[in-house]
Amino acid sequence: MIVDMHMHIDDIPALGWHMSAAQCVAAMDEAGIDIAVAMTITDLPEVNPTAIELIADACAEFPGRLYAFARVHPWYQEEAVRLLRRAVTEHGFKGLKLHPVTTIAHPSGPDTIRLIRTAAELGVPTLFHCGDEPMTTPLAIAPAAAAVPEGTIILGHMGGYFHVDEAIAVAERYPNIVLETSAMPYPNKIKEAVERVGAERVIFGSDGPVCSPVLEKEKVGMAGLDPDDEARVLGGNAARLLGVAG
């Protein structure tokens, strides 16, 4: 089973970005991807108060193909916690997405820690945008992993362009960190990550449908992993985290 841990569905006229569930599934079919995790680009409750419904409806449109993560703004504190609980317990969402570029909420600040802790209590992972911008770097996120050792922290993009080595290093330090491969442009770093932290803590994501899921899946192949490790990275690990049959 191939599982893409990072896809987007949203409709943002201001940016001219329209990413539908149908686009995601078409891109998945082109790439031979069985299941994908979908999330918005905008945050709950602002600027997108209907993000839960948007993603829930999209997943309902393609049952068994799309699973949902809730993208929530930590500054909304108790409201944010309530929204995450509602998404998971009432709508079957499988995780929390945090993007400090859009929220400017520090990844190890108390509001964020509260949300990650709630996700852990609910038994779902937290996927961070982890790139080169302030508040998204591996070393900025690492204290959150230390503060919530019972939570699974996924570093989306595994450090972007210039923080990939740091992403692997913090994953070595904190066993609850998982590295996600989307858009990061260095296939050999997937191999290095597997060798240093283990194949069970590296997962495939595409950041599709606008990043090419075909290209991103091929990138994992270019890493030259052992077939069993490649199967774990491409789907087995994500299936375990999502609680779906792998």
Add this chain to the structure above:
Amino acid sequence: MTIDSLVFLGSSRFGVELTAEALATGCREQDVSLSLASPPHPPDHDLRAANERILSAVDRSGGALLGLFRVDPWDAVESIETVERAAALPGIRGLLLHPAEEHFRINDPRVRPVADRAAALGLPVVVATGTPWQSEATQVAEFARWCGDAPVVMTNGGQYNISGLSQTDAEAALTLENVHLHTNGVYREDFLQRVVGEFGQDRLLFASGAPSFDVRYEKRRVELLHVDDGARDAVLAGNARRLFAIPDAEVPA
């Protein structure tokens, strides 16, 4: 046919290396006919010697390489001499400016003499783009205005951001007709498709950026674009041939 519009051939003081043998092997495996090679910033900081090594590699390559001379604008006199020498050598087709590794701001007025001389000679200038404060797309656009009609090529899609936050700036730079983009390391393939759709197929050039970037992945990035075959051919080779004046006779079979 595929032309790799930028590789860094040699040893870098920053710990990466691409040997001529490794480049030749990669080109064979990926069906790359011709590469444009710049020196990396060498361990001994001697750009003059590094440029000469590129020239030698071009001469020894049997037509598989053309060169870009790397210019350090802080060396005011030598930088102009380097530009003029580049223009006089048939194996050298342009310049490489690397603000991050030579520590300058691309739109610093002290860089202008290099731009003015390149403009006068019609030499293409590749700018390593995307580092904050030194080579943001908006800053490269100012530099490109100094270059007149001489082509300016921004590496890695004009930005390094894994949310694509500077792509709007890269698109603004493309409103200048002499500005072009390399395809390597670009976040979101739909950005490349949008560039083709909005600015035309002649503004993108395939480049691997090897050895820091992976030629296999970067070539597939272009091969998988949802553009027509004519646009793909232009990106993979045609645009490089036009910008760097590479006639049929210089492209290995």
